[in-house]
Amino acid sequence: MRAVASQRSPEVTKFLLDVVRDKSSDIELRKAALRNMSNGIPSADSRSANASGLEVKDLLALYKEFNGQTELQEQLLDVYSNRTEAAATDTLLQIAQDEQNLSLRKRAISRLGRRRDARVTQFLVDLVNK
Numbered sequence: 001m002r003a004v005a006s007q008r009s010p011e012v013t014k015f016l017l018d019v020v021r022d023k024s025s026d027i028e029l030r031k032a033a034l035r036n037m038s039n040g041i042p043s044a045d046s047r048s049a050n051a052s053g054l055e056v057k058d059l060l061a062l063y064k065e066f067n068g069q070t071e072l073q074e075q076l077l078d079v080y081s082n083r084t085e086a087a088a089t090d091t092l093l094q095i096a097q098d099e100q101n102l103s104l105r106k107r108a109i110s111r112l113g114r115r116r117d118a119r120v121t122q123f124l125v126d127l128v129n130k
Contacts, residue, residue, distance in 0.1 A: 013037060013054060020062075020072070031075045034062075038079040056085045063091065073104055081111035089117050096123065 016037035020030050037054065059079060066072040077095070080088040092115070095108040109127070112120045 027071055031071060034075050056083055056087045060087060060091050074107055077107045077111050081114060089115055093123055
């Protein structure tokens with residue numbers, strides 16, 4: 001899977017996304033495809049993500065698409081935590097506040113603990129003071 005993912009192109013990204021979305025595929029294969037599809041994607045200030053992987057807005061939509069597929073949602077939380085865009089932080093904050101699945105909320109909070117963002121700091125302070 002890693003060898004395929006290393007050949008960054010729109011076709012490879014589509015292939016990996018198809019694997020991730022294929023509910024008949026092994027869950028570990030799907031998670032590996034998601035992880036590899038998301039690793040090494042350029043940041044907003046480098047070359048365009050369109051040519052080599054998914055933009056953060058596309059990754060954010062996947063969380064809702066995978067509702068009820070906890071293992072994939074957990075993998076996405078890890079992916080979001082590796083992204084530097086503000087939208088990824090916003091999504092982690094939203095999940096930490098609103099997610100009904102307690103294990104996903106805890107994972108989002110854990111991933112937020114790695115961020116250096118004033119909004120995250122305030123959220124964590126407020127959480128502790130509840």
